[in-house]
Amino acid sequence: MFGQSSCSRGGVSHAEIARAVGVCAESVRRWRRVWEQDGASGLRRRAATGRPPKLDDSQVEMVRAALEKGAQVHGFEADLWTLERVGVVVTRATGVVLSRASVWRLLTGRLGWSLQRPERRAVEWDESEIARWIAHEWPRIKKGP
Structure with missing residues (x-):
């Protein structure tokens, strides 16, 4: 692929390679420089480094x-x-x-934590008291005087 740099030397042009691979010609030129300097090992994919984290x-x-x-x-x-x-x-x-x-x-x-939303419930919430009220008080109120 990188044996020739242009049509004038009998190879395929950078632009033609770029079109065939779907990249810009500058990428092909850069790849060629790396290949000429470091060989095939220079073209191997490397992990993206990015900015180092602020916290170790x-x-x-x-x-x-x-x-x-x-x-x-x-x-x-x-x-x-x-x-x-x-x-x-x-x-x-x-x-x-x-x-x-x-x-x-x-x-x-x-940290592997996830978003947790607090339950919108009163601190005084008491399931047993609610059940008692529904069983005893509500029928009395519903019945009327």
């Missing part, structure tokens, strides 16, 4: 341990976690400030 594995475990203690231990009124609250705990535990999106990725990706 030990910091993630520190955050996990802190979050598992509950929100009230960290001074929050209700024992519910929000992205903002988790962000505060991350900063306190590690000194690293994360955006809301990064906190979400930390929770759902590296």
